[in-house]
Amino acid sequence: MLQLLVCDMDGVIVDTEYLDFQLQQAFVCLFSSSPNELSQQDFSILVGKSYTALYRCIKQLSQTSLSLETIGHQLEKFAAEKYQEVNYQELFRKDIVQILLYARKNHIKVALVSSFRYQHIIEVLTSCGIKEYFDLIVSGEDFAESKPNPAIYQVILEKLDINVGNAVAIENSFCGIAAVKSAGLKIIAYEEKRIPVDQSQADMVAKDMIEIFSILQTLKESE
Secondary structure, three states: OOOEEEEEOEOOOEOOHHHHHHHHHHHHHHHOOOHHHOOHHHHHHHOOOOHHHHHHHHHHHHOOOOOHHHHHHHHHHHHHHHHOOOOHHHHEOOOHHHHHHHHHHOOOEEEEEEOOOHHHHHHHHHHHOOHHHOOEEEEHHHOOOOOOOOHHHHHHHHHHOOOHHHEEEEEOOHHHHHHHHHHOOEEEEEOOOOOOOOOOOOOEEEOOHHHHHHHHHHHHHOO
């Protein structure tokens, strides 16, 4: 029985994952002594990471002597400057609204996960006009380890009192998909072809929200 839908925000609800990837690449190149030697595949380890895990990857790629704390502060400043001009409504995948309405009509709880800070999540959801559709919003800033650690999904199941067999998640990054699989939920991957991301662990891969909606309807109707 489908009782819970968990949505990742970045790269699923809003098409920001590719922007994040480009920004993080540019940031690494600022500190790397040989940025031209880094490939797209090298940079792929950045996708889906948050906070300390992301800072470690940046340090690894750039070979900088900066501390993780300094990298974090510098990245936050760099990102704040770059994202001042971002219009989240333009990046909003509006077809998710029909999924959210379907969930509400069929008494399916909806949770949201994101690697971003809670306040930023609220700003994005409010900008897109969908904040009220979520029964639970969880930020990666509240966890010692980010995805692929499954803790964030385990907490959602516990807080909403949902059996793992009755939940499905939508993710797009390798780390996000791995976290879902480790937690035991069904996983639909939002297809991403602009970044070298391994989505092979997903139970299903969908090219857009319309296809995801069709999959969810099939899952619900097969009960």
